[in-house]
Amino acid sequence: MAGKSGSKPFDPKDFLAKVGAGKTISKYQKDQTIFSQGEVADTVFYVQKGRVKVVVLSDQGKEAVVGILEAGQFFGEGCLSGHELRIATTTALEECLLTAIRKSTMIAALHDEPKFSELFVAYLLKRNSRIEEDLIDQLFNSSEKRLARLLLLLANFGKEGNPTPIKPQISQETLAEMIGTTRSRVSFFMNKFRRLGFITYNGKIEVHRSLLNAVLYEKPTLERD
Structure with a gap:
């Protein structure tokens, strides 16, 4: 070789x-x-x-x-x-x-x-x-916070360079399966994140840094199950 x-x-x-x-x-x-x-x-x-x-x-x-x-x-x-x-x-x-x-x-x-x-x-x-992080996430975090963390991971937050839109488009059904909840709950949270300015959601998902701040600093906008 x-x-x-x-x-x-x-x-x-x-x-x-x-x-x-x-x-x-x-x-x-x-x-x-x-x-x-x-x-x-x-x-x-x-x-x-x-x-x-x-x-x-x-x-x-x-x-x-x-x-x-x-x-x-x-x-x-x-x-x-x-x-x-x-x-x-x-x-x-x-x-x-x-x-x-x-x-x-x-x-x-x-x-x-x-x-x-x-x-x-x-x-x-x-x-x-x-x-290990995913296991802890499933055990201790709400489905809303699990969705927030998943969106951050899919958008490459925490890596070098600026975050990018999530590509390819991930369906709400897939997001729901990945965090262990229903599609209707994911739809509710996605609309909430968009309303709060955490994401842009119009044909594609673009994650804003404000969502990272909400997760890191335990803002009350993210509920617990």
Whole structure:
């Protein structure tokens, strides 16, 4: 593999951006399924462009959106820890460009290339931190505050640079599934946020910094369940 003596230094971003042994790059159209729950798990995916929705189906047939992934994130890595079958269904929310890495190729890269291992471990740590935050959010915060936090995350608040409108458009049904409430409650809160000037909501959702201030400083405009 790259990075050996006398060869070009290994670049993990370059590794993920190019086709190679055990790697393919594919485009997925909006609403196209990438893999389905219950399928054989033998590949790790990396998002080069676009956003991917992760949905879990219960034994009773109830669906829940458990995540929305964006450029720079991996998914399907459960196959590295012994999952033989997919535990969720993933769908493109918009046109996506994805790198698919066979399990054996992924394991070899993690073993042989320290820079790639560092990148992947950093992703895992960040993802686990997000899972912990989501759990605390579900346990202690109202559905209104959970929606506010989700909108801030989808708008990339807290990252470098200015926040951007939420793209692609996320339906109220999807927002409701992600925070564990009903669509009617989400509709009520969205209209309230718009009335208070926290968001602009007219065909697309644009989140204003005032919503972040309301969440951080526990303003009474955000109720508790």
